[in-house]
Amino acid sequence: MSTVSKSKVTATEPLDPKDARWVKLVKLTYTDPTATVRTWESAERLTRPHGSAIDGVGIIAIMQNDPAHPSAPPRILLQKQFRPPIDQVVIEVPAGLIDAGETAEACALRELREETGYRGRVVEGFGMTPVQWNDPGFCNTNVQMIHVTVDMSLPENQNPKPELEESEFIECFTVPMTDLYAESERLEREGYAIDARVGTFAEGIEVAKRWKLV
């Protein structure tokens, strides 16, 4: 059993808003297209920096010049991380919350270095996606995806040393992008949960293959 699989939720209780440090609920009043006044309930993170348009970034990190996979198709860097909200180990891309005043690209390179030890380079001309809203009928959280290449032949990427906080436990692995959908199905059968950034991205690749969109 891997280290990350040893975590477990042991208790669940209601959270009083006055004790909440990371999340909150809001009641929204809005007018619909007929000018009728309606209400909606929403959840929000408390961590988005003032003035920032996003909560954080996800990182599509494509490994290049890897001596371990010399002739393979491009591989994507993934993580296994235990997530208390679903009491499961999740298959995710590297990701993290943005700091005040930080650009999305700088956040991506910092989080990649901290979580995986790898030094990446933002892909020119295709570095940053539109803002993606995680579940906009339920909450206001969002993420911007940053595309990065990691040159595995560089000295700085020979012995990656993550800089994890003492509460963080992350395991890295890579998957050929052509196999990502089949791998996500296999990993789910093994008991892992599939983060939407991995699952929906894999779904897009798979549809491009099946419908010959290229």
Next chain:
Amino acid sequence: MSTVSKSKVTATEPLDPKDARWVKLVKLTYTDPTATVRTWESAERLTRPHGSAIDGVGIIAIMQNDPAHPSAPPRILLQKQFRPPIDQVVIEVPAGLIDAGETAEACALRELREETGYRGRVVEGFGMTPVQWNDPGFCNTNVQMIHVTVDMSLPENQNPKPELEESEFIECFTVPMTDLYAESERLEREGYAIDARVGTFAEGIEVAKRWKLV
């Protein structure tokens, strides 16, 4: 200006948990891999039916035999819908919450019919994705994506009549799947928000094209 663009959030206030009907906050206690006891804050929907593994479904609906686009590449059905949590009109796939006892496939065909009026058929052998977790560091919400084809030559799809609730306002349109990424960038520049199921799916298609994964 389209009808859906006429909605607007007019007030935001804290939501007292005792008044909440749709969402809640929970405090989780968990043990990490070193057996250290830690806590986490999470948001949840109150609507997931007892015994259901998912909150709802998203629908990748691919339009076929469309006389309006006889020789075009496959087109995907999208929606514009105002979402109060982000006070914006969102570009989404058809989607909806699952009913008690309902299969994900049945939910998808029902929601497609209710939201768009179209009758679809689940794609054989590629109908249902792994469960995709929307933001598992923040909440427990999830969705399963169902792939459906809509045969536009069938009589039942000639005059689609959505069955919307009186609080629902949805506009449908289609986009060639090969152009989905560029379209999502264009729609964001026009002021629309991009739902993650659209944005990350488009990103996967675009990466398959750029890295020649097919």
